[in-house]
Amino acid sequence: MKMSIRNPKTKLMKKVTLLLFLGLIQSMYLKAQQDPEYTQYMYNMSVINPAYATSDVGVANVGLLYRSQWVGAVGAPKTGTAFLRTPINERIEAGISFINDEIGDGALNENNIYADVAYVVQLSQKVRLSFGLKAGVTLFDTRFNDFQLNSGDFTTDPAFSENVNETFLNIGSGLYLFSDNYYVGLSAPNFLGSKHLEERNGVAALGNENLHLFLTGGYVFKINENLDLKPSFMLRSVQGAPISADFNANVRINGNFEVGVSYRLDDAISGMFNIGITPDLRVGYAYDYTTSNLGNFNSGTHEIMLLYNFRFSGAKRYSSPRFF
DSSP, X not given: OOOOOOOTTTHHHHHXXXXXXXHHHHHHHTSOOOOOOOTTGGGOHHHHOTTOOOOOTTEEEEEEEEEEOXXXXXXXXXXXXXXEEEESSSSEEEEEEEEEEEETXXXXXXXXXXXXXXXXXXXXXXXEEEEEEEEEEEEEEEOGGGOOOOOTTOOOOGGGSSOOEEEEEEEEEEEEEEOSSEEEEEEESOOOOXXXXXXBTTBOOOOEEOOEEEEEEEEOXXXXXXXXXXXXXXXEEETTEEEEEEEEEEEEETTTEEEEEEEETTTEEEEEEEEESSSSEEEEEEEEEEXXXXXXXXXXXXXXXXXXXXXXXXXXXXXXXXXX
16 A cells, blocks of 8 residues: 655644554554443444343344444444354254454454354243353455555555464353343453564564453333333453443334434533334434544544344244343
8 A cells, every 4th residue: 555645734634644654553563452342332232242032033133234443533443243053942043144344444354253052041031141152253354565655754664574373262252231221241351362463674673462342231121012211331352442332322213113322421522313224124224423533533423233033934023122
């Protein structure tokens, strides 16, 4: 990748966004990184917590989510996820998930492939507790040898002079307590710490994949026959980075249309909505307005979502107020 800065009016802006890009890549492998973040995480829970369960026997839940973060910033992240999850019986649920995280138009590409299994215990007539395990691989690839800076103000860092292609094993687990109108989850999607980089070309570089902890929760308040309110939260913690906190409030109208707002501490304010196209198909969109200093260098974040339920023969269609 070659970059030339010619317009003096935009020179400072391009310098800053380029530095942000380099810092973003370094944060992925020179420091303890944070896993990809999602604004509509409450509909993407299977990726975060292997214990996530629905107990909808005979229904396969499929989800797709694409996130284009910090649009307009040089080398901004793009994340795509896909999952499929289904109960095997009333006690066991299983699923698979795929996450692609890309930075710098392919300069750094990480693919995560996981299989999940959860065991559900009936605590009472309405309350269940699920124990989940996650296992899979992370494929870590870079194209640093194509990354060239053609500006008199910058020279290519030796740490970016050689490609990296490595594979790491991942194991995670989680707990998920839920009923028809609330849930609380605690999960660690990856227990195994991995070193992405060591000394290369005489440069001491070290990248660690550290343990991430997620605490999530939500509750559905039945306001009236046509209106449901669901506040929810997610706390995310990883060594070497500040705690990330999301607070959300979604409203469902007439059992079909949902709209909500979200606040990510010291990072973004978001708006989101989704609509049921059919009883089993739902599409959604979210927009993040960046409130940190990065907001000066991007036009926000866009996220689209698609959820679909495949119903096997004899599967029931539930009308409970749960919508997570």
